[in-house]
Amino acid sequence: MTPPDPQITRVEVGGRTMKLSSLDKIMYPATDTTKGEILNYYAQISPILLPHMADRPVTRVRWPHGVAQQSFFEKNLPSGVPEWLDRVRVDSVVYPLVKNIGDLTYLVNLNSLEFHTPQWRVVAGERRNPDRLVIDLDPGKPAGLTECCVVALLVQERLGELGMELFPVSSGSKGMQLYARLGGDLTSDQVRDLVSQLAQELTRKHPDLVVWKMTKSLRPGKVFLDWSQNVAAKTTITPYSLRGTEAPFAATPRTWDEVEQAASGAARIEQVLFDEVLDRVAEYGDLLAPLLSAG
Structure with a gap:
């Protein structure tokens, strides 16, 4: 035996x-x-x-x-x-x-x-049309998560004018994602084009902070507003997933108050360890729950 x-x-x-x-x-x-x-x-x-x-x-x-x-x-x-x-x-x-x-x-x-x-x-x-839009904010050193928060507020203001409610997620790696719910009436290419136009607009308005082109040499000290995550063939880290980083960080939904505090310099923002994610869920529940009501 x-x-x-x-x-x-x-x-x-x-x-x-x-x-x-x-x-x-x-x-x-x-x-x-x-x-x-x-x-x-x-x-x-x-x-x-x-x-x-x-x-x-x-x-x-x-x-x-x-x-x-x-x-x-x-x-x-x-x-x-x-x-x-x-x-x-x-x-x-x-x-x-x-x-x-x-x-x-x-x-x-x-x-x-x-x-x-x-x-x-x-x-x-x-395969259905996308039911959510995602904007990946990728900082180029020495920019970091704080600069992502500054850009996140700019995106929130601009898309808020279009009636979109955004939900921030610190990625567990370097940057941050912003999600918005969609009704399923736009194709992936149309969503990509919408976010690309937004990225170009913010680059024109804030050239020292935002970059929309993928060229890596343009990114140091700026935040790359990655519109390409909306291409049908692309995927994004799932909220609450762990990351293969040095420590067990996870993609973590954040409150807009946290983002605002970090952007203003009133508080420090860092990526979140997996045990802290569980504590946050116990406190806040699922901050991304409104995304799930998409049809």
Whole structure:
């Protein structure tokens, strides 16, 4: 009789029996954060995270040996995936659809730390028009998250004139995303063009702070207003997802009060660690809940 593998832990998750491996593996050496702690975070945040993944094909970034070593993007379902994990074919790629905590746990157990999703959903097998707009604010050193907050307020004011309500998310990496709900009547290309026009307008008005061209040599000290995240083929870090950064930061919804305080210099703003994300959810709930009412 083969003795049980001490690296394997059998658990019941979402009504399914799973084998979780190497729970003591250090995934973030700078903080000694283990794979077990990562699985625990995703289990706790799943009621808030999963609605933001619903009906969206999920791209993963996997770190087989932790964030200090090699990672790779994965779009297609890997071999050996159980039949119960839902999936959808988009063009030539078969993506997972993450519907419940069992699906999420299975993928996290494969050392998937980051989950990226498009701005559109698949409904009844059909790719719909985007139901949300996203603006990615990417600072070029020495600019940082504070400068992103300044630009976020400019974007909020401008799109507010168009009747759009924006929701800020610190990315967990360097910058920030701004989301707005859409009604589904615009194509991805139309949304891209709208945000591109906005980026060019703000670059003209604030040339020392904003840049709209992707040319990296133009970015130092400025915030690149990335309009391209709205292209149908592009994906953005899913809110509440971890990042493969040195420490276990997560994409975290913020209040506009936090953004305003940081932009004015009245308070410091930093990326948020995963345990702090859970504390914030306990305090605020899901600050992005209004995005979920899109049709």
